Amino acid sequence: MIVGGRRPSSATMRAALHREWGAALEIAEVPRPEPAAGEVRIAVRATSVNPIDIYTGFNAGYEQSMLLPYIPGWDVAGVVDAVGYGVTRHAVGDRLFGLAWFPHPAGTYAEYTTVPAHHLAAMPTSQSFTEAACLPMAALTAWQMLDAVGVGAGHRVLVSGASGGVGHLAVQLAVARGATVTALARPANHAALYELGAHSCVDYTDTAAIAAIGTVDGAIDLVGGEFGASLFDLVAAGGTIALATAWSIPKYDVAAAECGIRAVSYLVEPDAEALRAITDLIDAGHLQVIVGAEFDLSRAPEAQRWVQERRGFGKAAIVMGSR
Numbered sequence: 182m183i184v185g186g187r188r189p190s191s192a193t194m195r196a197a198l199h200r201e202w203g204a205a206l207e208i209a210e211v212p213r214p215e216p217a218a219g220e221v222r223i224a225v226r227a228t229s230v231n232p233i234d235i236y237t238g239f240n241a242g243y244e245q246s247m248l249l250p251y252i253p254g255w256d257v258a259g260v261v262d263a264v265g266y267g268v269t270r271h272a273v274g275d276r277l278f279g280l281a282w283f284p285h286p287a288g289t290y291a292e293y294t295t296v297p298a299h300h301l302a303a304m305p306t307s308q309s310f311t312e313a314a315c316l317p318m319a320a321l322t323a324w325q326m327l328d329a330v331g332v333g334a335g336h337r338v339l340v341s342g343a344s345g346g347v348g349h350l351a352v353q354l355a356v357a358r359g360a361t362v363t364a365l366a367r368p369a370n371h372a373a374l375y376e377l378g379a380h381s382c383v384d385y386t387d388t389a390a391i392a393a394i395g396t397v398d399g400a401i402d403l404v405g406g407e408f409g410a411s412l413f414d415l416v417a418a419g420g421t422i423a424l425a426t427a428w429s430i431p432k433y434d435v436a437a438a439e440c441g442i443r444a445v446s447y448l449v450e451p452d453a454e455a456l457r458a459i460t461d462l463i464d465a466g467h468l469q470v471i472v473g474a475e476f477d478l479s480r481a482p483e484a485q486r487w488v489q490e491r492r493g494f495g496k497a498a499i500v501m502g503s504r
């Protein structure tokens with residue numbers, strides 16, 4: 182069996198995997214991967230759940246690009262335990278975190294995973310493995326979407342899905358860039374968002390309150406569908422809305438053009454340099470990741486349910502625990 186598409190060895194490890202598309206996640210013993218040239222092997226201490234882990238595992242549409250048995254997961258925090266040929270930037274014993282391989286399969290719901298060395302950066306010194314594992318996909322998405330919108334000092338920016346994994350980081354990163362941030366979230370989450378620096382919070386079910394926001398210079402939509410499209414009217418002419426979930430849908434381009442704005446369909450990519458900038462903000466106390474729940478690997482299905490059912494604020498982590 183090939184784990185995450187890379188070379189296996191005779192040693193084994195525990196992983197959470199789907200044997201068939203749509204089958205329940207199960208915990209199994211599988212071959213431990215060996216690092217190829219340019220890769221390091223990470224002894225994973227923690228990973229985190231992103232909604233796309235669930236879409237890919239339960240949606241046969243991904244079978245073209247993912248292998249069975251499929252080990253989900255792209256976020257990783259852990260310790261280098263082997264390096265492949267040619268790797269000079271990291272050494273055995275380094276504590277690293279990163280977004281592995283995305284959008285190709287990575288398989289981080291496992292005790293070990295192999296990752297291109299340039300996808301990884303040194304962990305923030307102030308963070309636990311659990312906290313660090315909750316950062317890569319969510320923080321890089323937030324960071325790169327803010328870049329796509331051109332958010333900087335003095336900008337007024339709207340963030341939908343603000344209480345989620347990406348959203349709560351996007352709010353803080355926009356504030357750190359000097360923007361004025363309006364966060365869309367359920368009222369139960371407003372206090373936490375004000376605590377993280379949001380300048381105003383609006384209930385996303387209250388259409389009158391949304392209409393009363395006025396206009397913003399740019400927006401980050403983490404909800405998608407008709408909800409995302411309903412935000413176009415709030416962006417001032419010439420502004421940009423970045424969409425995390427509405428990829429290349431022509432009707433959005435038409436609607437955006439009618440509003441005189443730009444709609445950018447966005448896909449996150451691994452970026453160790455941005456991770457270093459994010460680390461600096463974390464270690465300086467300007468950014469915090471909220472770990473809403475933590476599960477042992479054996480409870481990976483429950484961790485995914487926590488995300489699917491939106492049981493709390495922020496991220497859900499999966500920790501490896503002891504064998």
Ligand SMILES: NC(=O)c1ccc[n+]([C@@H]2O[C@H](COP(=O)([O-])OP(=O)(O)OC[C@H]3O[C@@H](n4cnc5c(N)ncnc54)[C@H](OP(=O)(O)O)[C@@H]3O)[C@@H](O)[C@H]2O)c1
Pocket residue numbers: 231232233318319322341342343344345346347348366367370385403404408424425426447448449450488491495
């Ligand atoms: N394109 C990319 O590269 C990329 C990268 C990362 C994530 N994403 C996508 O971005 C989205 C957010 O990711 P995430 O990790 O932040 O997910 P998450 O942690 O599950 O958060 C989802 C957020 O959406 C809000 N929400 C759910 N239904 C809503 C509705 N009908 N109207 C308004 N808000 C609603 C939730 O608010 P409440 O809890 O208050 O209901 C929550 O804040 C996901 O669809 C994910 O797949 C895309």
